[in-house]
Structure formats: structure tokens, C-alpha cells
Amino acid sequence: MLETGSKIDEIRVDGQPEKLRRDLDEFAALGLEAVELPVHGLDAVVHGRLHRGRLEEMKAILWDYGFAYSVHTPNPLNLMDEDNRDLHERVFRSSLEFASEIGAGVAVYHAGRYVSEEQFAIPGCRMLSEEERRDLLEREARTLRDLADEFPAVCICIENARPYLYHSPYCYAEQPRVLLDQVVRVARPNVRITLDVGHLFLAAAHYGFDPVEETAAIREFIGHVHIHDNFGHPVYYTEKQQTHLVPFGRGDLHMPVGWGGIPFEAILKTFAGSYDGLLISELRSRYFEYTGESVDNLKAILQNLCA
Numbered sequence: 001m002l003e004t005g006s007k008i009d010e011i012r013v014d015g016q017p018e019k020l021r022r023d024l025d026e027f028a029a030l031g032l033e034a035v036e037l038p039v040h041g042l043d044a045v046v047h048g049r050l051h052r053g054r055l056e057e058m059k060a061i062l063w064d065y066g067f068a069y070s071v072h073t074p075n076p077l078n079l080m081d082e083d084n085r086d087l088h089e090r091v092f093r094s095s096l097e098f099a100s101e102i103g104a105g106v107a108v109y110h111a112g113r114y115v116s117e118e119q120f121a122i123p124g125c126r127m128l129s130e131e132e133r134r135d136l137l138e139r140e141a142r143t144l145r146d147l148a149d150e151f152p153a154v155c156i157c158i159e160n161a162r163p164y165l166y167h168s169p170y171c172y173a174e175q176p177r178v179l180l181d182q183v184v185r186v187a188r189p190n191v192r193i194t195l196d197v198g199h200l201f202l203a204a205a206h207y208g209f210d211p212v213e214e215t216a217a218i219r220e221f222i223g224h225v226h227i228h229d230n231f232g233h234p235v236y237y238t239e240k241q242q243t244h245l246v247p248f249g250r251g252d253l254h255m256p257v258g259w260g261g262i263p264f265e266a267i268l269k270t271f272a273g274s275y276d277g278l279l280i281s282e283l284r285s286r287y288f289e290y291t292g293e294s295v296d297n298l299k300a301i302l303q304n305l306c307a
Contacts, residue, residue: 002302003068003278004295005034007226009285010041021061023288028065030292034278035067037104039095040074048090050097062102070106070224070278071099079140080112089143096151104154106224106278108194111158111173111182112140120167120237127170137172141185148188157194157224158183162252163206164237174203180218192223196282198230198252201262205232212266219271226282227298229253229260242286254284256294257301265301272305 006027013019020042027035037058039045044054062069073095081088092109099107114128114136128136148156160179161171173179176193183191195215204211215222231249245251249260257264281294 002272002275003033004281004298005032005036005067005278006281006283006291006295007036007072008038008041009283009288010038012285012288013038013041015041015043017057017061020058024061024065024067027067027291030295032291032295033068034070034280035065036070036072036108036278036280036282037062037102038072038074039098040072044098045074045091045094048087048094050094050101055098055101059102068278069102069104070108070280071095071102071104072108073110075110076116076118077110078113078116079143080114080136081116089147092143092147093150096147096154096156099154100151106155106157106194108224108226109156109158111161111171111179112136113161113171115167115170117164117170117237120164120170133172137182137185141182144186144191145188148186148191152190155190155192155223157192159194159196159226160199160203162196162199162202163234165206165234167237168206168234175207175209176200176203176214176218180221183221193218193221194224194226195222196226196228197262197264197267198226198228198254198282200267201230201232202234202252206234212263212270215267216270219274222271222275222277224277225275225279227257227264227279227294228282229255229257229262229264229294231261242284254282254287256283256287256290257281257297258294264298265304268301269305272302 161173163174230253233250235251
């Protein structure tokens with residue numbers, strides 16, 4: 001059976017060690033095998049530098065458990081950032097150092113954005129030319145090669161992105177096959193793909209591709225998986241309030257498995273037989289109490305695949 005687990009929610013923990021231990025205790029009681037740790041929720045990286053005191057504090061907690069760990073780098077991290085390029089690279093390097101220190105085999109990176117979500121509201125925000133995009137892709141690839149060589153024991157897994165109405169394509173990784181092209185461009189064995197199944201389903205609806213066929217096309221390069229449910233209805237970037245979105249089934253809901261409309265069995269069937277990584281339940285904190293239900297539903301799907 002594949003190792004299943006859950007993320008630690010960065011807002012729920014908010015840098016407080018006692019809250020991290022509380023949630024780890026909950027996950028251990030549920031029988032989870034893996035945990036994904038947010039660098040940005042543990043205050044482990046401050047202004048681009050690894051906080052050594054906080055690292056040792058986290059290690060003292062984490063090593064009390066038998067989980068397999070993965071690490072999620074900070075969400076705003078963007079190797080295509082034009083204004084603070086050096087700072088973003090330092091944050092990435094420190095995040096990989098944290099992953100290496102705690103023995104995490106995977107570090108998740110949100111793929112570079114041509115235009116970051118933080119810039120969408122800026123007047124005059126423009127989409128880039130094809131030549132500008134190619135230059136940014138090559139720049140990101142060069143940096144990823146260097147980081148992968150520096151941390152060979154950590155697999156950098158680039159996550160496919162969710163689309164936004166009006167502003168897409170703001171990120172190359174909205175379409176998994178384009179993400180695959182970038183991974184091939186990097187050409188390092190420890191740079192692979194994080195398949196976020198929820199983002200995949202939203203992008204499939206937005207761009208009109210088949211999520212099962214798209215997964216099959218990238219399956220050999222999948223190194224990590226995020227699991228959560230939604231109904232496949234993309235939204236504008238301004239639509240953030242979950243209590244407004246849930247009644248209409250809109251957006252990147254990060255709901256428990258079985259609450260939405262994602263065909264998990266068909267998607268997982270394309271690669272589960274050869275995949276040996278983690279399956280991380282990535283629920284919003286409002287669904288924390290349903291983590292066990294989500295993982296149980298996922299395990300039932302996996303058992304059907306093996307039957």
C-alpha cells in the first residue's frame with residue numbers, strides 16, 4: 001500500500017511548536033504514515049536564511065514520530081520573480097536545507113509564474129511575450145539545475161498550477177504537459193512533478209483536456225502527489241471566501257476526498273501501479289476534523305485498484 005498522509009496547515013499552526021505537536025499527535029492517532037511540513041508555517045526560514053534555532057526546535061519535535069516527511073516551500077516562492085530574484089533563490093536554498101536537515105525526501109515548489117497572483121490587481125499588469133516567457137523558463141531551469149545539484153538527496157517536485165478566470169495563463173504549469181517540458185528541460189533525476197489532483201481537475205475544465213489522459217502523459221515523472229477534492233469550476237482570483245464558494249461548488253476548494261466530483265480512481269489508476277511516493281491529503285484547515293475520512297476514502301479507492 002502506498003504511504004498516505006496529510007499536510008500541516010501553515011495558518012492553523014502559525015509558527016507555534018505546541019500546535020505542530022498537537023496536529024502531529026492527531027495524525028499519529030489516525031494512523032497516517034506521512035506528513036508534509038510547510039517551511040512558511042514553522043518560521044524555519046526568515047528573510048531567506050535558515051533559522052538554526054527554530055530548525056533544532058523542529059527536529060526535536062519531528063523525530064519523536066515515525067512519519068515520512070515531505071516539505072512544502074513557501075507559496076509565494078517564484079524563480080521567475082524579476083524584482084527580488086536573489087531573495088527568492090535564497091529562500092529556496094534555505095527551504096531545501098531545511099528539508100535535508102529533517103530527512104525529507106521531497107520539497108514541493110509551486111511552478112514559476114510569469115505574472116504572480118500578487119500582481120494581478122496592479123493597474124497595467126500585462127501578459128508577457130512568447131520570447132519573454134521562454135527567457136524566464138530557461139532562467140528557472142538553470143536555477144533548478146544548480147539547486148538540484150547542490151541538494152542531490154532532496155527531490156524538487158514542481159507542482160502543477162490551478163487556473164484563474166481572466167488571468168490565465170499566468171503560469172506554465174497550468175497545463176501538465178508544459179510542466180513536463182520544463183522538467184525535461186531541467187534534466188536532473190531529482191527534479192520531478194508534484195501532481196496536484198485538485199489543480200489538475202480545475203485546469204482540465206478550464207482548458208478542455210482530459211485529466212486522465214493528461215496524467216498518463218506525465219506519469220513517469222510524477223514524484224509526489226497532493227490529494228483533495230473539488231467540482232472543477234475555476235474562479236477569478238478575487239474569489240477567496242470559502243463560505244461563498246462552497247454553496248456553488250466553485251474554485252480550489254481543497255475538500256475531503258469524496259466530497260467533490262474528481263474521478264480519483266480513474267486518475268490514480270494511470271500511475272498508482274508504478275508509483276512509490278507519498279499521497280498527501282491537502283485539505284483546507286476548515287476540514288481538519290475530516291482528515292481521517294478523506295484518507296479512509298482514498299485508501300478505499302486504492303484497495304479497489306489493487307483488487
